[in-house]
Amino acid sequence: MEGTKLTSCLILLACFAAFIPTLNAQEIELEDASYWRERALIAYNRTLGAYKPYPHLVTSHTNEQVRRMLENTTNDTRRVLRGNKYKGPCMATNPIDNCWRCNPEWADNRFRLADCGIGFGKPAIGGKGGPIYVVTDPSDEDMVNPKPGTIRHAVIQKGPLWIIFGRDMTIRLNQELIMESDKTIDGRGAKVHIAYGAGITIQFVNNVIIHDIRVHDIVKGSGGMIRNSVDHFGFRTESDGDGISIFGSTNVWIDHVSMSKCSDGLIDAIEGSTAITISNSHFTDHNDVMLLGASNHQVKDKHMQVTIAFNHFGKRLIQRMPRVRYGFVHVVNNDYTHWNMYAIGGSQAPTIICQGNRFIAPRSDRIKEITKREYAEESEWKSWNWRSEGDLMMNGAYFVESGDPATVENFERDFNLVKAAKGIEAPLITKFAGALNCLPGSPC
Template sequence: MECDQAIAIRRGIEASRQREAIDGGHPHVKNTFAHEPTIGAAARKKLGETVVIASGRSSAPKKSTEHEPAIGAVDDPEMVASEVSRVINASTARRDLGFLSCGTGNPIDDCWRCDREWLRNRKRLADCGIGFGRNAIGGRDGRYYVVTDPGDDNAVNPRPGTLRHAVIQDEPLWIVFKRDMVITLRQELIMNSFKTIDGRGANIHIANGACITIQFVTNIIIHGISIHDCKPTGNAMVRSSPSHYGWRTMADGDGVSIFSSSHIWVDHCSLSNCADGLVDAIMGSTAITISNNYFTHHNEVMLLGHSDSYERDKVMQVTIAFNHFGEGLIQRMPRCRHGYFHVVNNDYTHWEMYAIGGSADPTINSQGNRYLAPVNPFAKEVTKRVNTNHGIWKGWNWRSEGDLLLNGAYFTPSGAGASASYSRASSLGAKSSSMVASITSGAGVLSCRRGHQC
């Protein structure tokens, strides 16, 4: 299987180079919903049924309209980077002093993984985020929804008990799974706002079909699921809420597609081998954290920013922390445009073209990462400025602090250097890159059993 995947990846390298030579852009603007006639009251009532366990106080916000701009960018992203550094240091200091017997120095994990009663306290996870996506609460203020059915027979009228039925509801929901499942989606899984997909306690795969689309919504947490072998789908009707469905043109086959959305957190997922990107965020999306994930066997891993000409992506702010970029990866870990990107304490053990790339003047703040270069003597550089000459990119603010560069790896910095606020962040610093192995040791889907620490 790995050999087949490797062959498929390598066949895509030349096509990727050609795309980068043209623009380096995202191939398609995602489709929006065509408005359909309102369904009848009886049908809406049927679609509104939920399968739930344990009640909680629900404070469902008003549903955002499809064309509201994504809101969530902060005025001073350097202060958020400084806060990430502070919580990392606080967590590792407590570990050194023995306060956390199960601590790894990973502040997200040390916030909740020490709890043997995690099953009863699932929603504590929503208070453990860091970085730009730290305020994503998902379905914390809603009820639990138990997915009992792995099927996806009807994208317009999904059955209660299915994942699709859960994610389209208007109310906040914390979605869990009754048992192990492989969910093969016939069409994109269009998520509604204020949802958590929590795979802990079961072995959950979204695979071999369509995958997750987060479009014109806010407050989404995706945790503890495997997402792989995603395929292009579309030219079909798909429901986005109990009261609305619309026509979808062809999707690219991303694992997680984030489009004009905010307050998004993807944590402890395992992602591989999709038709397009593993995680893509475009069209003014912001307030995003991508953490503790395990990425493998893929060409164009992560695209952050739609195109060089789409200046609305200047609001984009993304934290990429504690991930393991593993075997079979080629490029785009991530590939950035316009916004501010904090890349902190990740483990890069494989790439074949480059690790971090960008265009259109993004700010890239790399702290405490471990970069292990490939054997190829022509692929030692961590960074790539895509189709931009030195006279332009020399002013882009790309910085490396405390990164561990192995096997000839080198990071080419640029820009005016540290601002005053960045200097304050640097005085704290991300944790030493020597601790990356420990901090990322649990990257990907965790094995969580009742009565035991995850």
């Protein structure tokens, strides 16, 4: 009898012991839900504040900067730069690069980069004015108490921070890297690879710059306890395997990044993210390249405004360059040399203004069309404003326009706007797209 009682007590104790972690997990889950709801509300208020009611004024400002740059570039210089390889002195071919890249003292004034943005993400200044944090350790072992000197320790710090790297390194993230606001990840001066692990998550934050890094071979993170700030950590579910995920965030600028081979998308911007510029980057070897708006039910993406400028969409890409739901997207002076389904797609009535791009169609006659409307009949999509102006279409490429033919022209007339550089200039403008090889004391 006593043995039976003892056994019963032991069973009860074991059940209670097993129940305690369940209670703790539930408490953590409830606390996390409340924490992220509050973050989401703050983030959405920033989305509303960042929204531009006259987006064509932003597109015109971008076009004007390119025009001025090209006017100061001689025809002889253009002929030299249009070759496949260039090994001469530093020459900037677009206004972002002209702002900083050929200055040999760039390493002594890294903050200068923050003044060089264009488009909807121009307000992003990242960690300008804050301390410089040098990443010296490529390891990523403790998700809750990250080791000082690692990138995970850097991105969770409070206040503005400009993050650089002490040497060449490959960082394999064990779980998604969750950033705080007011951060710059600046890979200049080192060859930095984020690879063979999880990707970068920019969630419910503001004011981020990611510059001159290589992101590739990204896989899903299993989830678990992860710290996202000095003051908070919590449970995260499995990450998608995106290279860079922008989730409910504002004022984000991604520049001179090389990306390929991620489990999901290379770059996603969803959940009311806005005021974004993606520029000077090189994309290869991927299916779903860029997703802007992930859900038909997420109407807050109507406030999404994105500039895609001076990028090279290169070898072995399939689709989504970008694929857009809702929102307003300016696709300007990019070079599209490969796609295997389509280049630019969308649903849910986005506005897509394509100006001065070069599109080289694949050999197959079945995939010459640049555009693809998804989940909509022509009677619906014919009212969507998708316009092509000054694009160079080669090898049979064609762009199916829709919406008001005077969409761009009316703004140009009413606000005296500047037209984009022609598509024939796109190979020159994107000449140095992708991660750079910068050495302190020399131009990039």
